[in-house]
Amino acid sequence: MTDPAPAVTAVAAETEAALLSVTGLTVRLSVDGRMQPVLREVSLAVRAGEAVGLVGESGSGKSMTARAVDRLLPDGAEVEGSIRFDGADVRGLRGQDLRRYRQQVAMIFQDPRAHVNPVRRIGDFMTEALRTNQRAGSSEALGRAADMLDQVGIDNPGKRLRQYPHELSGGMLQRVMIATALLTRPRLLLADEPTTALDVTTQSEVMAILDELRREYSLAMLFITHDLELAAAVCDRTAVMYAGQIVETRESRLLHEDPLHPYTSALAAARPDIERAARRLNAIPGRPLSAFEAPADECAFAPRCPHAAEPCRAGLPPLIELAGGVTRCVRAEELRGRLGVSIDA
């Protein structure tokens, strides 16, 4: 097991040592014929071997961030800012270089059923990249695929490789997806809600396998989820997204007890907790806004924030470094210590 990376204070220092660094990423997509922002000034970094969580409600832009990183945005998307992988500018990659980059960045998707070609055999799916990009022979590739299936806890791999996706359960298919992602020895894993579409019982199993193998292969991971606790359990650091912006980035273990943004604490409080089971869940008032609905010249969370005040509406809050983390709350210092889980009182 690799030891958790030591916390780095400054964003700049982080970016330098990072395997993946995203800076000032803004993405606009055509919505109803108009270009609307879906990501606004997103900055984050993932160092080699580090797991970073990306947490937010649906529509907050987490998946869009992963897509931008893997260059999978829809045609016609407008992109600003920089994405660098191992020092190279990802946005400038073309053809062969882009494909080589994608081989180093493996993606695991939310819905394995939709993301595996239904008319090709599992073996075919798993070995496609090996055969095409690494020129592996068919039997060698299938052998490696069988080994990997074994590692993700699928028994009788030989039989599975000959089966079609519809003959496998969702949990099993997601394990196939994980095995496939690891097969080409990538350096970064983009995991987009890998357990959300699964049964609750298989969720933890799949998560455990993913976490274990990631450490074993010392892979860096950007882990996207709507579940703050899960992200905290799996990731070294966690970034919280709201309305297309990152509102807070912090060491995972500190996120719960010492959040720096009211949205983070609200998200933590909204989660059911066995210790507080008797009480009503704390829903965040209002509904989540997508990036293009959110106000552009004030704090995006202000309309729903119990702590919103005059300075919050004065302008778009900048990223503030505080206590080893980063926050987009102008009142962060003032509110610090009052934002813990006790907010629901």
Place this chain on the structure above:
Amino acid sequence: MTTAIALPQEGLRRAAGRFRALGPAGMASAVVLLIALVAAVFGPMLAPHDPNLPNLSLAFVGPTGGHPLGFDFQGRDVLSRLLAGAQSSLLGPLLVVAMAMAAGVLLAVVSAWRGGALDAGVSSVLDIVFAFPGILLAVLATAVFGAGLTAASIALAVAYMPYVARVIRGAALRERARPYVAALEVQGVSATAICTRHLVPNLVPLIVAQSTIMFGYAMVDLAAISFLGLGVQPPAANWGVMISENQTGIPQGYPLPALLAGICIVVVVIAVNVLGERLFERA
């Protein structure tokens, strides 16, 4: 479903809104079909000359004053024949669609509602009807009952019915599985009432879209049968017949009457297809 008592103006405004929602191609198609409908109903009255009055000295004579589209192979006025022919060319297919739809929807809804053996039985009977292409069945029908529009139309309606039934049955099954149907059943509403007052009305957009597309097929197939000499019998005017009887003009270098009849068919079918596609998008 809206049961509001709409003022005439309001109804008109709503109709105009729906019309605009069709988009430019859809609106153009709707206008074409409206013109076609007027021609189908009032065509014989609108015809400037007697469509059946031959004058062999005018055979294949081009457009002149008073006869803007010229004369056909027997020297009859082409415009008058096109207008008079609109009736059988358009109302025939309409009849086919009405028959195929009525039978198909009835079969589909009953077998979707009852399920089980009845459904299986109906499905296998329809599978067998599938074995007969429309035109072949129509030719067979005319061999048995003699050439004419009636036999051909009924045969086409029978051949189309399985297609209707298959699509509508699928939709009816989905509709049947929806909670409101169960709710009505629990309240003791009879099956007939649920089907006629709720289920079928909810399928109307799909039925309309399918009828529209099917009208295009029926029009082409019926015209083909008339072209083959097994449908509308000359000297009666019909677009399919006009193509067939004026074919001799083509090698003689005078294709106008045959082409005009062909263009009439093509334009109406394009309009029907475009409109049908729009309606399917919204069904």
Place this chain on the structure above:
Amino acid sequence: MKWRFLLRRLAMLVVSLLVASFLIFAALYLSPGNPVATLSGGRPLPPKSLHLLEQRYHLNDPFFQQYWYWLGNALHGNFGVSITLRENVSTLIAARIWTTAGLVLYASLIIVVLGIGLGILSGLRPGLLDTSALVLTAITAAIPAFVAAIALILVFAVKLGWFPALGNGTDLLSNIRHFTLPAFALAISSLAIVARITRTAVREESRREHVQTARSRGIPTRLVTRRHILRNAAIPITTITGITIASLIAISAVVETAFSLNGLGAYLVQSAESKDIAVVQGISLVLVTAFVVVNVLVDVLYALLDPRVALGSRAR
């Protein structure tokens, strides 16, 4: 799994052919008119000949027995005698079947190459080509075979003189020349429909998540297109192309008539007009069989292309 699907489909084929043959026989048996009068062409016959005819055609046997005789004979390739040409129906069919088969095959080839080709091109490349293809196919899809026939004759035979307007031709090369315009007339609207559906299938398939997966794994675009987009789009494309080609079998009657081709369809129409019952029965049975067999082939192809086809499910 697949074998049981195929066997079931084959059994359905036999049943529907049996029922279809029965319907064909029954309809014409029940058709108005005295069969003897039809057989004799309306002339009065001496009792001896009448008796001979009745025996030969089993005219006094019960209906089902007559059907049985007819079916048994038909299975041995004996469809009776044409009353107008006084020749064996099977001989008459054999003389014409290759015209129809050749015409339908030629048209199918045009549909597969041009229709699917155009559909794939415009499906993969949105833009000017795609937009113009969309408009063009919307128009051509509405052109019935007989309208296409007169337009093609007018332009390519009468005005340009590139192709002959009428007739079959004598050797293979002249056959191809003679069949080109009819084949295009037969193919044109189906070509447009196949192109449009191919385009939609390709477009839909390229938007699928699994295509994104392949892209995210650094698979070259060319291979993503071939292995994932086109491979999966092949399922609906095959189905619609097959069904379309099956429908050509009946429409060939129209084209053969328009181009005076000596084929089964045109002959069926003539026989229907002259009430030559034996011929109508024979040709109908041949055409229905071809139609049903092509449809079954489509189902089988579908099952081979799509591993998800479960037992007993249908292709359409």
